[in-house]
Amino acid sequence: MKRGRLLLRIAAPFLIFIVVTLVFTSAAFWMTHTLIRHLEGVNAWLGSMNPERREYIQLLATTLISFLLLAVAGRMAAWIGGRFFEHPIKQLIETIRQVSRGDFNIRKPLKRKLQGEFGELSDSIYDMAEELKEMERIRQEFISNVSHEIQSPLTSIRGYSRALKMNPGMEPSEQSRILDIIETESLRLSRLSDNLLKLTSLESVHHPHEPKPLRLDRQLRRLILACEPQWSGKGIELDVALDEVSVTADEDSLSQVWVNLLHNAVKFTPEGGTIAVALTEKEREVEVRIADSGIGIDGEDLPHLFERFYKADKSRNRTGTGSGLGLSIVRKIIELHSGQVTVRSVPGEGSEFTVRLPKPDGPKA
Ligand SMILES: Nc1ncnc2c1ncn2[C@@H]1O[C@H](COP(=O)(O)OP(=O)(O)O)[C@@H](O)[C@H]1O
Ligand SMILES: [Mg+2]
Incomplete structure (x- = not known):
């Protein structure tokens, strides 16, 4: 033939x-x-x-x-x-x-002018140009987001250190308040650079991903205890129900997922609220639910929540410590484990994040 x-x-x-x-x-x-x-x-x-x-x-x-x-x-x-x-x-x-x-500002001709292999070649060149244009747009947006996230803590550090310099006779209590702000803002910068490095590493093909058998219930319990100072400091009650479950996962990256989700739950739940953490073994997958009784998320924000730098309710977040990278890191790690992460939320009542991971020998989720 x-x-x-x-x-x-x-x-x-x-x-x-x-x-x-x-x-x-x-x-x-x-x-x-x-x-x-x-x-x-x-x-x-x-x-x-x-x-x-x-x-x-x-x-x-x-x-x-x-x-x-x-x-x-x-x-x-x-x-x-x-x-x-x-x-x-x-x-x-x-x-x-x-x-x-x-x-990359190229307009694809409305009608295909070349036939056969030349036609296919021209189509793929125009498609490639479109993809490069999209990548360039994402790159520009990323740079502008990073610069913006770096700029706001720097502005506040510069402003407050100048205030300290100009007022040598400032009250010690006021001085200590300003130093606290400077410290918080520097921590925010360092967390931003940490998260950026993590995200870049997760997106590179050379990211070390070493899945091993892991007792998920033990990992979750350890991390819940590790962030006790945060939740008990806010008088938040923790409701924990963990099945004894093993998964095959990269221990370090998976622990980053729970830390990010738990920190968000604590951060967006007012004093005296509750956070429920449940680990259940299903027929074909393992399910972790982290539900809080916090401020909730608007329906229009939900589809964008896992995008890089996305912060719901910007006015509330402007002075916050987050950069909007935590959930994109969560999604990336869960994808690397062939799992899924979803969110449900009712504004004013609370949010529930669900992570599904494939069972070690079962079919993939
Ligand atoms: N448990 C939650 N309750 C309410 N809002 C949340 C919760 N988790 C995340 N969000 C919203 O999603 C946004 C993105 O979260 P994340 O990526 O962790 O960024 P960050 O915590 O750095 O702001 C947050 O700014 C917040 O608006
Ligand atoms: Mg976060």
């Missing part, structure tokens, strides 16, 4: 060439003969010659005129071909040059 196609590909241009030449030459011969026969003067002149010479002149004239016709037809074919074929190719080359200059 493949050999047959190859032969056809090689033979087809030759066949087309032979057919075209035959058609054109016959047409040209026919036309020149008719022309000579109908031109009186030429006819009389030829009639006065001896037959051998007449045949020779006739043949010469016919050949010359047919070549002329062929040349005109060839020129026309080149012109038509140029319009239908050469122009889109030139356009494509110009597109490639534009992309290599870093300009």
Whole structure:
């Protein structure tokens, strides 16, 4: 089958060439003969010659005129071909040059102008340019988000340190309040850089991912105890129900998931609230639910919650310590474990984050 196609590909241009030449030459011969026969003067002149010479002149004239016709037809074919074929190719080359200059503002032609493999090539070049444009947009947005997140703590550190410098006689209590703010803002910067590094590492193909058997209930219990100062400090009650469950996971990255979700639950739950942590073994997967009785999340924010730098209720978050990277790290780690993370929330009543992980030997979630 493949050999047959190859032969056809090689033979087809030759066949087309032979057919075209035959058609054109016959047409040209026919036309020149008719022309000579109908031109009186030429006819009389030829009639006065001896037959051998007449045949020779006739043949010469016919050949010359047919070549002329062929040349005109060839020129026309080149012109038509140029319009239908050469122009889109030139356009494509110009597109490639534009992309290599870093300009991705390319408009894909509405109608595919090239056929066959050239058509596919042109489609994939336009698609590639579109993808590069999207990547460039994401990159620009990322840089602007990072600069914004760096800028606000820096502005406040600069402002407060200047205030300290300008007022040497400041009350010690006021001085200590300002130093606390400077410390918090520097911690925020360092957490931001930490999270950025984590996210970049998670997105690189070289991220160390070493899944091993892990007792998930023990890990969760340990982490809940580790953040006790935060939740008990706010008088939050913790309701913990953990099945004895093992999963195959990278211990360090998975613990980052629970830390991020628990910290959010504590951060967005007012004093005296409750947080429920449940680990259940289902038929095909393992499920962790972290539910709080906190401020909740608006429906319009829910679809964007796991995006980088996304903060719901910006006014409340402007002075907060978060950078909106925690949940994107959570999602990335859970994806690396072939799991899923989802959220349900009722504003004013609370939020529930559910993580589903595949069971060690069961089918993937
Ligand atoms: N348990 C929660 N209750 C209410 N809002 C939450 C909760 N968890 C996350 N959010 C919202 O999602 C946003 C993104 O969370 P996250 O990625 O952890 O960023 P950060 O905590 O750094 O602000 C938060 O700014 C907050 O608005
Ligand atoms: Mg967070």
